[in-house]
Amino acid sequence: DADVTQTPRNRITKTGKRIMLECSQTKGHDRMYWYRQDPGLGLRLIYYSFDVKDINKGEISDGYSVSRQAQAKFSLSLESAIPNQTALYFCATSDSTGGDYNEQFFGPGTRLTVL
Amino acid sequence: ILNVEQSPQSLHVQEGDSTNFTCSFPSSNFYALHWYRWETAKSPEALFVMTLNGDEKKKGRISATLNTKEGYSYLYIKGSQPEDSATYLCASLGWTTDSWGKLQFGAGTQVVVTP
Numbered sequence: 323d324a325d326v327t328q329t330p331r332n333r334i335t336k337t338g339k340r341i342m343l344e345c346s347q348t349k350g351h352d353r354m355y356w357y358r359q360d361p362g363l364g365l366r367l368i369y370y371s372f373d374v375k376d377i378n379k380g381e382i383s384d385g386y387s388v389s390r391q392a393q394a395k396f397s398l399s400l401e402s403a404i405p406n407q408t409a410l411y412f413c414a415t416s417d418s419t420g421g422d423y424n425e426q427f428f429g430p431g432t433r434l435t436v437l
Numbered sequence: 438i439l440n441v442e443q444s445p446q447s448l449h450v451q452e453g454d455s456t457n458f459t460c461s462f463p464s465s466n467f468y469a470l471h472w473y474r475w476e477t478a479k480s481p482e483a484l485f486v487m488t489l490n491g492d493e494k495k496k497g498r499i500s501a502t503l504n505t506k507e508g509y510s511y512l513y514i515k516g517s518q519p520e521d522s523a524t525y526l527c528a529s530l531g532w533t534t535d536s537w538g539k540l541q542f543g544a545g546t547q548v549v550v551t552p
Contacts, residue, residue, distance in 0.1 A: 367540075370538070423530065424530050425483050
């Protein structure tokens with residue numbers, strides 16, 4: 323079984339709809355991240371969480387919100403989806419122990435299309 | 438704005454040939470440099486996490502070097518094989534309060550190895 327899972331894997335929605343992307347992990351890591359990937363732009367950080375009570379904005383948080391329901395679960399919401407949020411979304415985890423070098427473990431990705 | 442730059446954006450390599458490509462990053466607050474391999478339809482996976490100036494890491498036919506003073510890292514692939522085809526991402530981790538725990542990714546170098 324995968325250590326980091328994301329649901330759904332693919333989603334097509336319409337402008338203005340509310341969408342939730344979910345991420346779960348069995349690695350026991352404390353840190354979780356949401357990234358989006360656009361061609362030519364690399365991975366950009368949307369939100370991150372260092373533990374259940376900690377939520378931080380990344381470089382492109384506008385239009386997004388998150389919830390850390392438990393150490394193992396981190397959800398990303400698009401309150402009112404717009405076409406330029408069409409992208410590949412990755413959840414990732416890391417462990418703050420062992421040197422704190424933040425090696426990331428990625429989920430399989432969610433491909434979101436907003437029409 | 439990407440502080441981490443990768444070049445070239447893409448390259449085509451004949452099977453059996455060796456190749457290398459570059460990642461440049463801010464040296465002023467350097468803490469660690471990551472390399473990830475991202476195959477099509479899969480998740481990015483960590484290749485190396487490098488922390489020391491002059492460090493060299495190796496995994497099979499792939500190796501990486503690090504120069505923290507001038508802010509660059511090279512990734513080398515020796516005797517390229519079709520299975521080396523992937524996008525190679527580098528990411529910088531800084532030690533300042535603003536950058537702690539967050540990776541800054543480059544846009545990647547896409548490598549295509551043709552038989």
